[in-house]
Amino acid sequence: FFYSTTTPTISWLCFVSRIVSNFAYYILSTAVVLVMAQIAHKVYHWRRTKEKQETGQMYELIDQIIEELQRNYSKFKTDPKNHVPYVPIPHARDRLLLPSERTSMKHIWERAVQFLAQHESRVRVEMRRVKNEDYPVWYWVEAVKSPSEMGSFPQSVGNTQDFLYPNIEPLTET
Numbered sequence: 001f002f003y004s005t006t007t008p009t010i011s012w013l014c015f016v017s018r019i020v021s022n023f024a025y026y027i028l029s030t031a032v033v034l035v036m037a038q039i040a041h042k043v044y045h046w047r048r049t050k051e052k053q054e055t056g057q058m059y060e061l062i063d064q065i066i067e068e069l070q071r072n073y074s075k076f077k078t079d080p081k082n083h084v085p086y087v088p089i090p091h092a093r094d095r096l097l098l099p100s101e102r103t104s105m106k107h108i109w110e111r112a113v114q115f116l117a118q119h120e121s122r123v124r125v126e127m128r129r130v131k132n133e134d135y136p137v138w139y140w141v142e143a144v145k146s147p148s149e150m151g152s153f154p155q156s157v158g159n160t161q162d163f164l165y166p167n168i169e170p171l172t173e174t
Contacts, residue, residue, distance in 0.1 A: 054108055061105075061112045062120075064096050065138075069123060073140035086128060088135040089113060 124139040
């Protein structure tokens with residue numbers, strides 16, 4: 001079969017070409033690894049920048065939604081016969097986003113809706129029938145002033161109404 005020796009004899013030209021090819025292989029392998037690391041680094045920074053930009057857009061959209069809800073609530077308070085105290089979520093989206101932006105901003109809109117539902121106590125979400133169709137709607141929940149904002153702080157809890165629940169009668173001791 002194969003005969004092998006412990007010290008093969010090869011020519012100097014073959015020996016030098018083998019050293020050069022091994023060196024080239026190591027250099028090329030190192031270059032490929034460095035290029036891949038550089039690409040991974042660029043992708044990481046691109047994704048991080050994109051995430052920060054989307055988060056900023058989401059917070060801007062949340063501010064616009066809250067302003068829309070406050071405007072709608074103030075219209076309802078001044079003219080309750082012609083305005084409703086809620087805003088259908090799809091209608092708010094249609095008012096705040098241009099038709100050309102709706103597909104590209106869909107992910108950001110969904111994040112904003114989810115953020116409002118989970119983290120905004122002044123906004124309540126529920127289903128409502130609007131013109132014979134069921135829609136999720138936003139209600140603006142107006143905060144009741146605390147006693148310190150009203151100018152006087154109660155001396156005793158028993159003789160004043162609860163500022164968090166003003167429509168509940170205070171307990172009277174018998």
